[in-house]
Amino acid sequence: MRMQPSFAIESRLVGWSRLASWAMALLLIATVWPGALHAADTTPRQFLTALYKSYSGPDAMGLSWRGSTAERYFDAALTKLILRDVNEAKGEIGRIDFDPFVAAQDFEIASLAIAIESESAEAATGLVSFTNLGQRTKIRYDLAKTAKGWRIANITWDEPTDLKGDLRSILARAL
Structure with a gap:
């Protein structure tokens, strides 16, 4: 040995x-x-695509966007409104009783399409369309370039028509 x-x-x-x-x-x-x-996403399209990965596939869980995670997705002004809503709701349902990324409470996304309608160094507008549980949905995103990357400055829902409006206006209302 x-x-x-x-x-x-x-x-x-x-x-x-x-x-x-x-x-x-x-x-x-x-x-x-x-x-x-999300901070590493270099284009508005990459940012929106990364968001919707959480809504795709058989194990899709969506995003946890309320509370301390809001700043991952929203600009400072919209994050402030979201946190105010959470605090004022005191554990109850606040001003938003649906998932703003799918304009519904439940989701099963199909035929996802993401288009950037306008883009500058500081801002962009994106249109996301998809079918959710058989209903056509269109969501417009106003994006802002921040030090942390692209963030959502506002969300506007065009379809379904019973949800016409925008996130900033809903969150600015009295509870």
Whole structure:
């Protein structure tokens, strides 16, 4: 039986230690990345596409957009209105009793289309259309470029027609 010198064993241990360190670093990046995803979106279309990934597929759960997560998706002014709504509602349903990204409470999205109608360095307008549970839906997004990336400045619902209006106006109303 041949004995290995102790430095060879130490070398292998150091190699495994480095591998474990890299694995931990990759795990940390994978954990943090989804939250940073929206900030990294470089175009309005990429931002809107990233939003709607949460509404696609058999395991779609939608977005958690109320409360502390609002700033991931909305500009500072709209985030302030959303947080006010949450605080004033005191655990009850606030001014918005539906998911603004699908203009409904329930969703099963099909035929998703995202178009950017106008874009400048500071602002953009996007139109998202899809079929939700058999009903055609069109949602217009006013986007603002912030230090954190593209954020929603307002949402306007064109269809379904019983929901005509915009998020900013609804949130600005008295509760």
